[in-house]
Amino acid sequence: xxxxxxxxxxxxPMVVTISQYIGTENYYHLEFGSNTSxxxxxxAYPPSVGILTKSKNCLACHPSNGQWSDESKNxxxxxxxxxKKSLKQSDGSFLIEVKRNQAKTVLTVIGRTKEDLTExxxxxxxxxxxxxxIETSALSKFAPGWECNLQMACRVIGDKLENYExxxxxxxxxxxxxxxxxxxxxxxLQVMLTKGESVKGNAKQGMMGNYFEKKVKLKVIE
Numbered sequence: 001x002x003x004x005x006x007x008x009x010x011x012x013p014m015v016v017t018i019s020q021y022i023g024t025e026n027y028y029h030l031e032f033g034s035n036t037s038x039x040x041x042x043x044a045y046p047p048s049v050g051i052l053t054k055s056k057n058c059l060a061c062h063p064s065n066g067q068w069s070d071e072s073k074n075x076x077x078x079x080x081x082x083x084k085k086s087l088k089q090s091d092g093s094f095l096i097e098v099k100r101n102q103a104k105t106v107l108t109v110i111g112r113t114k115e116d117l118t119e120x121x122x123x124x125x126x127x128x129x130x131x132x133x134i135e136t137s138a139l140s141k142f143a144p145g146w147e148c149n150l151q152m153a154c155r156v157i158g159d160k161l162e163n164y165e166x167x168x169x170x171x172x173x174x175x176x177x178x179x180x181x182x183x184x185x186x187x188x189l190q191v192m193l194t195k196g197e198s199v200k201g202n203a204k205q206g207m208m209g210n211y212f213e214k215k216v217k218l219k220v221i222e
Contacts, residue, residue: 087106
């Protein structure tokens with residue numbers, strides 16, 4: 001009897017270990033379903049528009065089929081963290097001016113206005129990305145030469161911020177710093193307002209969302 005128990009205690013862990021490498025499909029994005037490594041399959045979620053793949057934006061995996069397509073009721077803003085002054089320009093883009101080798105913190109504010117009568121999104125996802133870096137092998141897709149502590153985020157709505165009383169928003173700080181090699185650059189701020197959960201194996205099912213893009217200009221002050 002003791003011999004059988006010992007044998008089972010050895011076999012069961014082996015079966016569990018082997019099953020982790022054979023026939024598992026616990027991933028959302030099918031582009032991570034193949035791996036030539038002899039060790040096993042490694043999965044990553046989400047692909048983050050070019051961080052791990054060459055996808056250009058969220059629409060490579062997720063639909064833009066939500067009820068928040070009315071941009072007039074959107075809140076997509078960038079504020080100076082200290083003064084709460086908006087960095088939005090007359091053409092709708094954002095301008096961040098930073099002295100070389102000095103850090104600057106801005107607030108990313110995303111959501112829907114208090115005048116919006118539709119049910120609000122549950123969470124907001126966003127990423128700042130330099131489109132020229134998507135095809136490269138670099139892990140950071142932020143502007144080259146610029147340091148950034150929060151390039152992307154996914155946050156449940158419910159933050160409170162002065163001048164946005166009553167609005168359904170998320171707000172997070174991001175600190176950037178132009179190094180010696182930094183140059184003036186142009187980013188995309190890619191935004192998804194979402195609700196629901198993606199179906200495993202098919203990220204286009206189960207989740208409702210709307211996708212938006214904004215232009216962000218980075219300027220180095222010497």
